[in-house]
Amino acid sequence: xxxxxxxxxxxxNSQHLKRQSSDPLDGDVEIxxxxxxVLSRRAFIGGSAAxxxxxxxxxxxxxxxxxxxxxxxxxxxxxxxNSADSVTVPAGYSWDVLMSWGxxxxxxxxPLDEQSGGTGASQELSVGDNxxxxxxxxxxxRSILAxxxxxxxxxxxxxxxxxxxxxxxxxxRKGMAAHGVTICEISQSQHKKSGKWSIVxxxxxxxxxxxxxxxxxxGPAAGHDLMKTKADPSGTRSLGTWANCANGQTPWHTYxxxxxxxxxxxxxxxxxxxIPEVLQxxxxxxxxxxxxxASSDExxxxxxxxxxxxxxxxxxxxxxxxxxxxxxxxxxxxxxxxENAELVIxxxxxxxxxxxxxxxxxxxxxxxxxxxxIEGGDNRDLLDSGQLYAAKFHDDLRxxxxxxxxxxxxMASQAxxxxxxxxxxxxxxxxxxxxxxxxxxxxxTAEVYCALTNNKHRGKKPNRGGDDMPVGGPxxxxxxxxxxxxxxxxDEGDHTRPGFDWQLFVLAGNPTVHTxxxxxxxxxxxxxxxxxxxxxxxxxxxxxxxxxDGKTSNKGDFAGMGNNQMLAADAVSxxxxxxxxxxxKCEITGLTWSADRRTMFVGIQHPGERGKxxxxxxxxxxxxxxxxxxxxxDGGLVG
Ligand code: FEO
Ligand code: CA
Ligand code: CA
Numbered sequence: 103x104x105x106x107x108x109x110x111x112x113x114x115n116s117q118h119l120k121r122q123s124s125d126p127l128d129g130d131v132e133i134x135x136x137x138x139x140v141l142s143r144r145a146f147i148g149g150s151a152a153x154x155x156x157x158x159x160x161x162x163x164x165x166x167x168x169x170x171x172x173x174x175x176x177x178x179x180x181x182x183x184n185s186a187d188s189v190t191v192p193a194g195y196s197w198d199v200l201m202s203w204g205x206x207x208x209x210x211x212x213p214l215d216e217q218s219g220g221t222g223a224s225q226e227l228s229v230g231d232n233x234x235x236x237x238x239x240x241x242x243x244r245s246i247l248a249x250x251x252x253x254x255x256x257x258x259x260x261x262x263x264x265x266x267x268x269x270x271x272x273x274x275r276k277g278m279a280a281h282g283v284t285i286c287e288i289s290q291s292q293h294k295k296s297g298k299w300s301i302v303x304x305x306x307x308x309x310x311x312x313x314x315x316x317x318x319x320x321g322p323a324a325g326h327d328l329m330k331t332k333a334d335p336s337g338t339r340s341l342g343t344w345a346n347c348a349n350g351q352t353p354w355h356t357y358x359x360x361x362x363x364x365x366x367x368x369x370x371x372x373x374x375x376x377i378p379e380v381l382q383x384x385x386x387x388x389x390x391x392x393x394x395x396a397s398s399d400e401x402x403x404x405x406x407x408x409x410x411x412x413x414x415x416x417x418x419x420x421x422x423x424x425x426x427x428x429x430x431x432x433x434x435x436x437x438x439x440x441e442n443a444e445l446v447i448x449x450x451x452x453x454x455x456x457x458x459x460x461x462x463x464x465x466x467x468x469x470x471x472x473x474x475x476i477e478g479g480d481n482r483d484l485l486d487s488g489q490l491y492a493a494k495f496h497d498d499l500r501x502x503x504x505x506x507x508x509x510x511x512x513m514a515s516q517a518x519x520x521x522x523x524x525x526x527x528x529x530x531x532x533x534x535x536x537x538x539x540x541x542x543x544x545x546x547t548a549e550v551y552c553a554l555t556n557n558k559h560r561g562k563k564p565n566r567g568g569d570d571m572p573v574g575g576p577x578x579x580x581x582x583x584x585x586x587x588x589x590x591x592x593d594e595g596d597h598t599r600p601g602f603d604w605q606l607f608v609l610a611g612n613p614t615v616h617t618x619x620x621x622x623x624x625x626x627x628x629x630x631x632x633x634x635x636x637x638x639x640x641x642x643x644x645x646x647x648x649x650x651d652g653k654t655s656n657k658g659d660f661a662g663m664g665n666n667q668m669l670a671a672d673a674v675s676x677x678x679x680x681x682x683x684x685x686x687k688c689e690i691t692g693l694t695w696s697a698d699r700r701t702m703f704v705g706i707q708h709p710g711e712r713g714k715x716x717x718x719x720x721x722x723x724x725x726x727x728x729x730x731x732x733x734x735x736d737g738g739l740v741g
Contacts, residue, residue, distance in 0.1 A: 176645070176670050176679045180629060183664030183683060185656050187715050189706065190683040194735050199718045200288065200299050200703060202726040203258075205229045207286055207301065207308045216724040218262040222275030226310060229301075231255055231280040232727050233705045235349030235442060235637075236692040237357055238288075241423050245288050245696065246307045247703075248357040248422045249729070250346035252691075253366075254280040255708050256392055258724050267392055274398045278313035281344040283359050285309040285422045290701070299701060299731045309425045313342035313367075313395070316428060319413065321486045323433035326517040328412050333401065340413040341401070343429065348442030348540050348637065348692070350417070350455065354481040357420045359429075360440035362460060364414040366391035372405035383524050383566050384439075385461070386411055412521050417443045417457070419485060432485040435469050436506075436523035444541040444550070446597055447475050453484050454597040456550055458538025462557045463565025465527040466493040466538050468503050470598050490519065492532035495575040501590060501602045504530040528567045536560055536577045536585065542638035542646065544673060548595035551607060551646060551673075553635035556585045576606060579619050583659055584610035584633045586623075587648070608671070608678060610635060614662050625676040631663055632680070639693045641741030646671040648678070649690035649704075666690050668704060682732075685725075687713035692729070695741045702732045702740040 178192040189197050204214030204225070211227035214220050220228070230251025239246045254277050256266040268274050287305035291298045302308075317340045323329055329337030347362035365385040370377060377386055386404060396402035401410045415437040421427040435443065438459035445455045451474030457467045471488040475481055491503035504510065504527075506519050511529040513519050519526040536557035543550045554577065559565075561573040561580030573580045576588040590604040610633050611622025622631065634652025641647065648669045653660045668682040668690045684690050684706050692705030709717035710725035718728050734740055 176672055176677060178670075178679070178681060180679045181667075181681060181683055182629075183631075183656075183662055183667070183680070185654070185664050185686065186683070187686045187709075187717055189685060189717075189730060191732055192681060195732055195740075196735055197704075197730045197732045198298060200729040200731045201229050201286075201301055202718060202728040203229055203231045203233070203255075203280075204726065205301060206303060207284070207310070208304050211303075214726075216258075216261070216726075219259040220276060222272045222279060225276045225279035226312065228310075229286070230282055230284050230310065230312075231259055232707050233284075233729055234347050234691040234707060235360070236694050236703065236705060236729070237349055237351045238694045238696065238703065239351075239355060239357070239422055240697040241355070244305075244307070245290075246422050247284075247286055247288050247694075248349070248351075248359075248420065249284045249286075249692070250349055250359050251281055251284055252347050252707070253345060253363070254393070255711060255725075255727070258710075258726070261724065268394045268397075271398050274394055277393050278342070278344075278395065278399075279310065281346070282310065282312040282315065282342065283346055283357075283420065285311070285357075285420075285425070290696070297701075297733065299696075299703075307422065307425060309422075311343060311420065311429060313344045315342055317341065317343060317418065317431055318428045319431045319433060320483070321431075321433035321435075321520060322516040323412075323437075323520040326515075326521065328409055328518075328521050331401065331407055331409050331413070334413075340431065343418050343431075344414070346418075347440065347460070350443030350445050352419075352445055352453075352481070353447060353475060353477070354484075355421075355423060357422050358443040358445070359418045359420060360442055360457075361415050361418065362439045362441060364439070365411065367393055367395050368402050368404050368411055369396040370405050371396070371403045375405060377404065378408065380522055380525070381408070381411055383522075384411065384415065385566070412437070415439065417455075417485070433517075433520040434486050434488055434490065436467055436490050436519075437521055438464065438467075438523050441538060442540045444543050446543045446550075448597045449595070450598070451475050452598055453488070455485070456541040456543065456552075458535075458541055458552055459524065460537050460539055460555070461566070462537055462559045463534035463567075463569060463571045464524060464538065465532045466535055466541075466552060467491065467523075467527070468493070468597075490523070490526075492527035492530060494531065495533045495588075495604055497575055499604055501533075501604050503600050503602075504532055506530060524567060528569050533575060534565050534569050534571045534577075536582050539636045539651075540638040540649075542640050544644070544646075545640050545642065546644055547591070548597060549589050549591050549673070550597075551587055551589040551638055553638050553648070554582075554586050554588060555634045555636050555651065557582045576604060578606075579609070583653075584612070584620065584622065585635050585652070586610060587635055587638070607673075607676065608635075612659060612661065612663070615659060620659070625678055628662065630669060630678045630680050632667055632669060633660060633663055636689070637668075637691055637693060640673075641695065642699060643739070643741060644673060645741070646673050647681075647693055647741075649693065651689040651691075654687060668693075685709045685717035686715040687711045688715070688717065699739045699741050700733060700737060704730050704732060706730060 350358035637649030
């Protein structure tokens with residue numbers, strides 16, 4: 103098994119490997135041929151016979167009706183790219199701040215001391231840092247926001263420390279509390295003009311889940327020997343969730359938070375012992391990324407506790423309406439650097455979850471539950487039992503889901519597959535992708551979209567497991583700087599079927615700088631260009647929203663693109679229009695709506711990361727990750 107994983111393979115378009123030695127995008131005949139094919143009438147949006155007449159299916163989500171596939175014209179006036187330290191939205195729209203890192207959740211919370219970044223105690227009672235995925239739940243007329251806090255901006259969280267590194271036990275406590283999930287009720291003022299949203303302090307729903315909150319481990323891997331540690335000989339109880347990137351939600355009103363870059367928190371105290379290969383595949387190294395958690399909590403020392411990393415890297419299900427509930431790590435959905443978890447209810451009631459592993463050359467996954475969703479029934483543990491698959495894309499615009507089973511992978515048990523999921527997908531020859539970020543399912547059709555953010559190693563070197571990353575299929579450009587969005591449609595509109603058709607929805611690029619494949623697909627122009635698509639979400643009107651996490655130099659390859667941004671796309675015509683530009687050095691993360699769809703909430707993560715910003719308060723204030731609320735001035739729908 104081990105040997106098989108290490109051996110580079112060339113199952114994908116091996117003929118394209120020939121071109122690796124040449125300059126990747128120098129007008130090479132072969133790459134141009136691939137681009138032409140991928141962008142050809144059938145392969146690309148615009149002449150999309152395979153998709154444009156896609157069979158109508160029920161949305162599968164209770165309360166949502168199937169809709170026609172008529173184009174959803176984008177009605178707002180496009181926003182120009184810019185490098186301002188503020189948020190820009192179209193004429194006729196306004197924004198204000200809903201909440202920022204460090205805002206108080208309870209009356210007993212302390213206001214944030216911006217210079218020090220607060221203390222462990224203050225952070226445990228306030229909004230976490232670096233807001234990412236989120237979802238606003240409606241419950242008996244109340245609005246409960248579940249919000250990921252992906253990581254910590256060390257220069258602001260430890261603004262009073264040299265080199266922005268935690269130095270004391272309380273610093274580490276603060277760092278752990280800045281991570282995880284914030285759950286809080288929000289409400290809108292009844293004032294006719296402002297209608298401002300804000301946190302409901304002391305709401306019974308308010309809760310912080312951090313890197314120390316007790317978790318239950320469920321599914322096939324629960325109790326496996328590789329999940330057992332000194333502190334938890336049962337292998338079923340762990341502490342905390344961290345690196346919570348994007349999210350998902352279920353029709354049984356729970357929140358799914360996705361553990362992504364979990365590796366950056368582990369340290370090795372014994373440098374004489376090598377890191378086991380199974381941990382190297384997940385990026386566990388000798389040192390953490392500056393958080394210093396191992397200094398006060400030995401479970402982050404992999405020399406002492408080599409199985410602790412096996413207990414993170416999952417999708418965690420949280421009941422936001424029960425503040426006393428224990429979050430559950432759903433191991434059946436696999437262990438990798440989970441971006442988000444896009445859940446659909448298939449026509450037959452089975453639950454299907456699409457998931458991406460955000461690392462160069464890692465894979466796209468699908469989970470299909472054994473049980474069926476029953477509205478009003480006991481759906482609590484549907485995510486504990488089912489089949490995991492990895493995607494293989496063929497050049498003829500067909501694809502297949504490869505089941506990850508002991509038989510197909512050669513691995514001893516389903517539990518092992520759920521722990522060493524990357525190795526399992528390598529073993530079956532899944533397609534190495536250009537960093538799968540968010541996945542979004544069209545609510546009206548069986549189409550699913552995935553942002554492939556970029557991949558500088560495409561066509562150049564293998565992934566961490568030794569799998570080749572040839573140019574081809576949905577990853578058609580070598581040393582891919584700009585990223586693309588691929589979409590697929592399951593055969594017969596059935597999300598559980600093995601086969602699917604696929605297309606590229608957009609190749610991002612810069613047509614003002616390049617004339618080759620780097621100019622992007624035909625639906626990219628000087629007015630809507632962007633790089634590194636990341637967050638994706640469909641709203642209820644059928645618009646696809648695209649959020650970026652890319653280069654913001656506004657120079658060279660990225661000239662004219664400005665700051666990170668959010669665009670809207672018409673899924674039928676392929677038209678893309680820029681809706682929002684964020685402040686300096688931020689990433690746009692997270693998107694959700696009020697129940698009446700008259701407010702859209704958008705995340706502004708790490709303004710000023712590696713650069714100056716004073717967002718959102720201006721002056722000389724410390725930049726703070728924030729959620730903004732966007733409304734139309736005429737009170738109309740925004741999604
Ligand atoms: Fe946390 Fe892949 O973004
Ligand atoms: Ca992301
Ligand atoms: Ca990203």
